[in-house]
Amino acid sequence: MTSTASWQVLGFLVAVIFFHSSxxxxxxxxxxxxxxxxxxxxxxxxxxxxxxxxxxxxxxxxLLFPSLKEHWWVSSIGLLMVLFGEFIRKAAVLTAGQSFTHMIRRNHEDDHELITHGIYR
Structure with missing residues (x-):
């Protein structure tokens, strides 16, 4: 594995760990x-x-096409897209606050509030 490919895998793993832990x-x-x-x-x-x-x-x-992994600018664009998506996701979670949950709800709960401001506007 080339050094660029190694950095790409490391960046991927850091992004995944950050997403899940945050x-x-x-x-x-x-x-x-x-x-x-x-x-x-x-x-x-x-x-x-x-x-x-x-x-x-x-x-x-x-292993089969190592030269394809040397286009560092492609993974850099991908990383920027990941960061932008993560920014939007975290803005949504922070805006929703208590109303945000990872569980899909089918019925309205009394303490749930429909968020219509911030990123949900």
Whole structure:
């Protein structure tokens, strides 16, 4: 694996770890530790399978076509897109505050408030 490819994998792993840990911490901040389960890490069996396949695909591609991984500007654009998406996601979570949950609700709950300001405007 080339040094560029190694940096790309490291960047990917840092982004994934940041996403999951920050989602979990925000859930604890807004709902309290006793009301948050490990499901707030947003990691499921299917997610692990998908991530494993993605990393396997990356490794095979790196071995068979290493020159494709040397286009650092492509991964830089991808990283900017990830950062922009993460910014929007965190703005949504912070704006919704107590009303944000990782659990999809089918029925209205009395303490739930429809957020119509900020990023939800």
């Amino acid at each position: 989602e979990y911490m925000l859930a604890i901040f807004f709902h309290g530790r006793s009301n948050v389960t490990l499901s707030s890490l947003l990691i499921s069996k299917n997610y692990v399978i998908a991530m494993t396949c993605a990393l396997l695909e990356y490794a095979i591609e790196s």
